[in-house]
Amino acid sequence: MSSESSSESELSACSSKFDPSKALYAPKPKLxxxxxxMYENLQQFEAALKYESLNTSSIISVGRHELFQKREEEKERKKKEQERLLEEKNKQRFAQYEGLVPTTRNRRNIKNVMTRIETMMGPLGALKECVDQRLRIKVITRNANGIRGVLHATLVAFDKQWNLAMTDVLEVWKRKAPSKRKIPASLGTPVPKGTAAAISPVPVITETPLGGGVWECTRHLPQIMVRGEHVVLVNIIER
Structure with missing residues (x-):
């Protein structure tokens, strides 16, 4: 009986003797x-807890398609309402100039970046879809030696060089432990305390040791612009 009770305690997540490896291979684990x-990773779970404390629903767990569909419909409704209000405002502004605008002249169709972007196909067309529908994307970035980290963000604007402007960014990257980091000798005089924060608040970096002298760093940025030469891969994670 004692062996059976000990095995049950090892499979129970609420027990102090919980064994994850045995629970993973157990035929009938107790949930x-x-x-x-369910969430894709630990960072998404922590972000969901943060947004839950702020009474917002920016992070949706896996399998809750109805909540995601409801949020997208609400976004689309707000977007159409803003477009309608803007159109009415513009009509009121330019109503007095309607009689002064020539209407019989044949205007030549002008081709530029703004007109060509409407008919884009392929990868740039997918980026345009992300901008129009405010889809969340995952961007893998690189440095001089290899992969630097990952950005989870909402795409706002881009160009053909793959320069990306994004908002609501969650950045995750890895670096060496503090004892193994090399600080350049030419960093200069540090900024006085409070000067930079008065212009723009400095994001808080959360560091988690992974072992082997490697730490995982995360931070939340309200907005960021990434140059195209630093972009390795763009993946749409929200449809």
């Missing part, structure tokens, strides 16, 4: 909460 939400 403490069967309808618990």
């Amino acid at each position: 403490p909460v069967e309808n618990a939400p």
Whole structure:
């Protein structure tokens, strides 16, 4: 009986003797909460807890398609309402100049970046879809030696050189432990405390040790612009 009770305690997530490896290969593991939400990774779970404390629903767990569909419909409704208000405002502004604008002249169709972007296809067309529908994307960035990290963000603007302007950015990257980092000798005089924060608040970096002298760093940025030469891969994670 004692062996059976010990094995049950090893499979129970609420027990102090919980063994994850045995629970993973158990035929019938006991789930403490069967309808618990699922997330893709630990960073997404922490972000969901943060947004939940702020009474917002920016992070949706896996399998909750109805919530995602409802949020997208609400975004589309707000977007159409803003376009309608802007159109009415422009009509009121330029109503007095309608009689002064010549209407019989044949205007030549002008081709530029703004007209060609409407008919884009391929990768740039996918980026335009992300901008129009405000889809979340994952951008893998590089440095001089290899992969630097990952950006989870909402795309706002781009160009043909793949320069990306994004908002609501969650950045994740890895670097060496503090004892192994090399600080350049020519950093100069540090900025006085409070000067930079008065212009723009400095994002808080959260560091988590992964072992082997490697730390995982995360931070949240309200907006960022990434040059195209630093972009390795863009993946649409929200449809």
